[in-house]
Amino acid sequence: MTSREFAKLIGVSQSTVSRALNNSPLVPEEKRKLILAKAREVGFELNSHAKSLRTQRTGTIGILFPKHFVSMSANMMLAHLYDCIQNEMHHYNYDIMVVYYESTSEDFSSFERIIRTRKVDGFLVLRMELSHAEMCLIEEYQVPCVFLMNAGSKIRPQLNYLFSDSEYGGYIAGRYFGGFPDYHKLFITVHEELEDAERRLEGYRRGLESCGCPLEESDILFCRLSIEDAYNCILQNRDRLSRQKTAIFAYSDTLGVGIINACRELGLCIPEQVQIISMDDIPLAQQLHPRLSTLHINVEEMVPRSCRLLMEGIDRKEGLVQEWIRPRLILRDTTVNREDHFLLKELA
Amino acid sequence: MTSREFAKLIGVSQSTVSRALNNSPLVPEEKRKLILAKAREVGFELNSHAKSLRTQRTGTIGILFPKHFVSMSANMMLAHLYDCIQNEMHHYNYDIMVVYYESTSEDFSSFERIIRTRKVDGFLVLRMELSHAEMCLIEEYQVPCVFLMNAGSKIRPQLNYLFSDSEYGGYIAGRYFGGFPDYHKLFITVHEELEDAERRLEGYRRGLESCGCPLEESDILFCRLSIEDAYNCILQNRDRLSRQKTAIFAYSDTLGVGIINACRELGLCIPEQVQIISMDDIPLAQQLHPRLSTLHINVEEMVPRSCRLLMEGIDRKEGLVQEWIRPRLILRDTTVNREDHFLLKELA
DNA sequence: CTGAAAGCGCTTACAG
DNA sequence: CTGAAAGCGCTTACAG
Numbered sequence: 001m002t003s004r005e006f007a008k009l010i011g012v013s014q015s016t017v018s019r020a021l022n023n024s025p026l027v028p029e030e031k032r033k034l035i036l037a038k039a040r041e042v043g044f045e046l047n048s049h050a051k052s053l054r055t056q057r058t059g060t061i062g063i064l065f066p067k068h069f070v071s072m073s074a075n076m077m078l079a080h081l082y083d084c085i086q087n088e089m090h091h092y093n094y095d096i097m098v099v100y101y102e103s104t105s106e107d108f109s110s111f112e113r114i115i116r117t118r119k120v121d122g123f124l125v126l127r128m129e130l131s132h133a134e135m136c137l138i139e140e141y142q143v144p145c146v147f148l149m150n151a152g153s154k155i156r157p158q159l160n161y162l163f164s165d166s167e168y169g170g171y172i173a174g175r176y177f178g179g180f181p182d183y184h185k186l187f188i189t190v191h192e193e194l195e196d197a198e199r200r201l202e203g204y205r206r207g208l209e210s211c212g213c214p215l216e217e218s219d220i221l222f223c224r225l226s227i228e229d230a231y232n233c234i235l236q237n238r239d240r241l242s243r244q245k246t247a248i249f250a251y252s253d254t255l256g257v258g259i260i261n262a263c264r265e266l267g268l269c270i271p272e273q274v275q276i277i278s279m280d281d282i283p284l285a286q287q288l289h290p291r292l293s294t295l296h297i298n299v300e301e302m303v304p305r306s307c308r309l310l311m312e313g314i315d316r317k318e319g320l321v322q323e324w325i326r327p328r329l330i331l332r333d334t335t336v337n338r339e340d341h342f343l344l345k346e347l348a
Numbered sequence: 349m350t351s352r353e354f355a356k357l358i359g360v361s362q363s364t365v366s367r368a369l370n371n372s373p374l375v376p377e378e379k380r381k382l383i384l385a386k387a388r389e390v391g392f393e394l395n396s397h398a399k400s401l402r403t404q405r406t407g408t409i410g411i412l413f414p415k416h417f418v419s420m421s422a423n424m425m426l427a428h429l430y431d432c433i434q435n436e437m438h439h440y441n442y443d444i445m446v447v448y449y450e451s452t453s454e455d456f457s458s459f460e461r462i463i464r465t466r467k468v469d470g471f472l473v474l475r476m477e478l479s480h481a482e483m484c485l486i487e488e489y490q491v492p493c494v495f496l497m498n499a500g501s502k503i504r505p506q507l508n509y510l511f512s513d514s515e516y517g518g519y520i521a522g523r524y525f526g527g528f529p530d531y532h533k534l535f536i537t538v539h540e541e542l543e544d545a546e547r548r549l550e551g552y553r554r555g556l557e558s559c560g561c562p563l564e565e566s567d568i569l570f571c572r573l574s575i576e577d578a579y580n581c582i583l584q585n586r587d588r589l590s591r592q593k594t595a596i597f598a599y600s601d602t603l604g605v606g607i608i609n610a611c612r613e614l615g616l617c618i619p620e621q622v623q624i625i626s627m628d629d630i631p632l633a634q635q636l637h638p639r640l641s642t643l644h645i646n647v648e649e650m651v652p653r654s655c656r657l658l659m660e661g662i663d664r665k666e667g668l669v670q671e672w673i674r675p676r677l678i679l680r681d682t683t684v685n686r687e688d689h690f691l692l693k694e695l696a
Numbered sequence: 697c698t699g700a701a702a703g704c705g706c707t708t709a710c711a712g
Numbered sequence: 713c714t715g716a717a718a719g720c721g722c723t724t725a726c727a728g
Contacts, residue, residue, distance in 0.1 A: 049400040053397040072420045072431050083420050083421055086419075097444065108388075227636070282421065287576055361716080364715075
């Protein structure tokens with residue numbers, strides 16, 4: 001049924017129907033309610049494409065996942081973030097289209113195609129890693145975008161972002177482990193999100209150094225961003241871990257889980273022989289035992305704010321927000337938790 | 349830029365542009381290529397809403413998640429399924445809109461709204477649990493739908509589906525454990541996907557009975573569909589598990605992971621003291637140690653077929669497909685793997 | 697406050 | 713093979 005037909009059915013004009021269903025102040029309250037009720041009764045809704053064509057608004061936003069993103073199952077932090085975004089956008093009555101970087105055949109990339117065909121009103125981008133061409137595209141089409149989570153390599157001015165402060169997170173991990181001089185310090189990291197990994201490393205270094213324990217290059221271990229890879233990485237380094245007590249800062253919870261598995265395999269006690277702090281705090285981090293001590297990324301703040309920001313951008317209420325949100329240390333079972341630790345006093 | 353402007357720019361009519369970009373046989377190969385190249389060069393793409401309005405095709409499908417679905421993080425099997433679907437639809441150049449059951453305020457449910465506003469061409473439904481009203485809606489709007497994964501309670505005729513054969517999966521688990529008379533048999537299940545859980549139970553019963561070991565009512569344990577709940581459930585039943593060797597068939601891998609955690613906590617050896625077979629085979633099942641022995645749900649077959657089926661439905665190539673796809677037993681570390689087990693010969 | 701009419705940017709039947 | 717024109721179903725400036 002079209003709005004013209006529906007209008008005829010209830011004996012008003014198409015204009016009035018449109019105004020009523022769009023909550024225009026021009027139609028009196030009583031009449032609007034009546035029309036709404038009728039619409040509900042006969043199941044009438046405005047055709048979204050005709051509406052979008054006229055208004056240049058689609059009622060859907062895109063979420064752009066990073067290039068290295070493989071799947072929800074593999075990158076649990078992004079899956080978690082997605083969950084939160086989906087939940088949040090629901091309040092705005094907006095639908096979500098998930099977009100990956102991959103390009104289809106020789107055509108435009110999905111991202112480019114979706115912008116050019118105008119399928120969404122704006123984008124939530126889970127990592128700042130757009131190319132120059134893509135930035136121009138955003139500029140040309142004036143697509144509202146909010147970047148969140150990982151800062152990536154190129155932080156552009158004039159763009160809205162709410163990033164997790166990875167350097168600070170690393171610093172906290174370093175400073176916590178700095179309170180345990182008898183533990184040898186390691187850092188296990190990845191290539192996939194290199195710039196962010198660098199920031200975590202820098203912070204970790206700074207934290208450790210502030211406690212007088214520098215980090216050797218040979219104490220930085222690389223693996224891929226998966227549970228198995230972290231597991232294998234630890235097994236390969238079994239000698240170092242059995243020789244002395246070790247404190248491991250892991251790039252993410254995913255690695256943390258792999259490390260726990262490996263320690264168990266090697267018969268190393270957590271946290272007595274091996275302490276672990278990871279980052280993210282995905283739901284899985286406290287579902288498995290021992291529960292991971294980790295740097296909680298403040299998704300509860302980041303997601304609602306970025307969604308609101310994006311909606312404001314769509315409504316052309318401009319305003320630049322650029323913030324780094326600090327992760328919060330959560331001590332669970334993979335650390336030796338000393339209540340008298342100097343860091344806890346500093347944070348309090 | 350509109351197609352009219354673009355046409356003017358390159359000196360042909362709007363009709364020709366439209367035909368070229370839609371691969372109409374009416375425009376000669378050479379000309380088409382030229383127009384395509386020009387379009388790429390200046391970054392022209394047809395406005396999707398104008399196109400959809402004219403053709404009644406949107407180029408996006410919806411994935412409807414079940415009522416009890418909470419998040420990708422919580423229900424890893426559905427997340428995995430989603431990953432596979434996303435991957436597959438990419439071949440068709442289709443975009444995906446994720447739809448949840450929840451209704452927004454006093455309005456239509458998301459599902460209903462998306463159909464009535466015609467935002468998608470069809471739906472992939474991850475569980476057959478639609479109400480009568482929803483079935484009428486599909487009928488009225490002739491929305492192509494393919495149901496997959498869980499059969500739910502009401503299996504409607506005249507609808508396309510590709511379900512996992514849960515009863516068969518349970519049967520296989522029962523028959524495998526039937527080969528271990530010295531293990532006490534348990535079944536840990538959930539309320540969330542009750543009908544499917546019932547099918548798994550029936551099959552498990554049938555499998556066990558075929559080996560002469562009936563399943564007692566008191567050997568059916570309930571918990572919620574989460575790692576922690578399964579963990580707690582086992583801890584609560586610690587007495588039964590320490591008394592005798594136990595073989596546990598778990599509703600899903602998620603429960604299986606919780607069970608492993610609990611057994612470790614209780615100091616019970618897997619698989620010597622406790623054997624576990626779960627179902628799904630999510631990626632996590634073989635990432636954690638010990639790796640779960642499980643009934644692999646044939647997603648590799650189910651997803652591509654359901655996507656193709658949906659695309660055919662959208663193209664109005666009718667044809668009813670209703671199939672139950674059998675899970676496959678995968679023995680890993682949580683079972684005692686006897687190569688001479690009679691079931692393996694039967695399956696070979 | 698209400699309705700008739702133009703126009704959003706496409707596709708396609710129609711005429712050439 | 714090509715183009716002019718109608719129409720997909722809305723919204724909104726305009727006239728009343």
